[in-house]
Amino acid sequence: MRRALVAGNWKMNKTIEEARTLAREVAEGVAGDGLSQADVLLGPPYLALAAVVEAVSGSAVGVAGQNCSHQADGAYTGEVSVSMLRDAGATHVILGHSERRELMGEGDGLVARKSKAASAGGLTPIICLGEPFTTRRAGTTLARIAHQVEHSIQGAFGSPPPGGFIVAYEPVWAIGTGLTATPEQAQETHAFIRERLEAIFGLECAQETRILYGGSVKPDNAADLFAQPDIDGGLIGGASLNSADFLEIIRAAQMDSAST
Numbered sequence: 001m002r003r004a005l006v007a008g009n010w011k012m013n014k015t016i017e018e019a020r021t022l023a024r025e026v027a028e029g030v031a032g033d034g035l036s037q038a039d040v041l042l043g044p045p046y047l048a049l050a051a052v053v054e055a056v057s058g059s060a061v062g063v064a065g066q067n068c069s070h071q072a073d074g075a076y077t078g079e080v081s082v083s084m085l086r087d088a089g090a091t092h093v094i095l096g097h098s099e100r101r102e103l104m105g106e107g108d109g110l111v112a113r114k115s116k117a118a119s120a121g122g123l124t125p126i127i128c129l130g131e132p133f134t135t136r137r138a139g140t141t142l143a144r145i146a147h148q149v150e151h152s153i154q155g156a157f158g159s160p161p162p163g164g165f166i167v168a169y170e171p172v173w174a175i176g177t178g179l180t181a182t183p184e185q186a187q188e189t190h191a192f193i194r195e196r197l198e199a200i201f202g203l204e205c206a207q208e209t210r211i212l213y214g215g216s217v218k219p220d221n222a223a224d225l226f227a228q229p230d231i232d233g234g235l236i237g238g239a240s241l242n243s244a245d246f247l248e249i250i251r252a253a254q255m256d257s258a259s260t
């Protein structure tokens with residue numbers, strides 16, 4: 001059975017001190033409420049990584065980078081490498097987020113190269129996919145997702161990588177907008193992603209790979225989304241910026257784990 005995972009994507013928010021406080025609150029909440037049946041990751045900005053790693057040390061909470069370079073080192077001003085993230089204590093990295101695809105011009109090929117570098121360097125990539133609203137309205141969501149799976153994931157790995165990978169389905173129109181895919185819309189896409197993974201990498205990889213939903217997950221819609229059979233948790237933006245909401249979402253994932 002796949003363990004639920006709830007990952008916070010703090011984006012470009014939080015000073016080092018604010019990040020430390022939030023990380024402590026989450027770690028204490030997870031321990032205090034016995035939320036041990038779901039995995040939890042925090043995704044702070046680079047500058048706060050070390051403080052967050054320290055704040056959660058000894059707890060069950062892990063830390064993810066929000067991006068990384070596909071290059072190992074060298075003259076790449078402003079970039080951060082996989083080994084730097086590992087050195088700071090991260091175990092996972094979010095790649096191909098739609099904000100990077102749209103605002104920074106990252107395409108599937110680059111996402112694949114980053115995913116490959118992350119995995120080879122010992123970080124588990126969380127590879128984001130998702131369609132814009134025009135695609136959903138045109139009824140071509142699944143074709144778009146198939147293309148992303150092929151080019152961002154299959155393009156990175158000839159066969160399932162040893163540490164595995166995580167997929168996050170985030171419809172672009174639902175990110176930070178307050179609009180959420182209905183549980184049925186999300187389930188349909190998740191099941192389709194799993195089918196594609198099976199066709200490419202085989203049944204075991206498809207069954208073991210966690211597929212997270214992201215896009216305006218909040219305490220009041222998390223349980224219905226996580227109850228879907230192919231939704232294995234969430235990638236949470238806005239609602240991960242305060243501990244009460246984030247812990248509520250972790251609780252919803254934990255209840256789903258307990259009931260399956």
Ligand code: PGA
Nearest residue numbers: 175176215216236237238
């Ligand atoms: P949101 O962001 O929860 O604020 O919609 C999700 C994400 O971008 O990862």
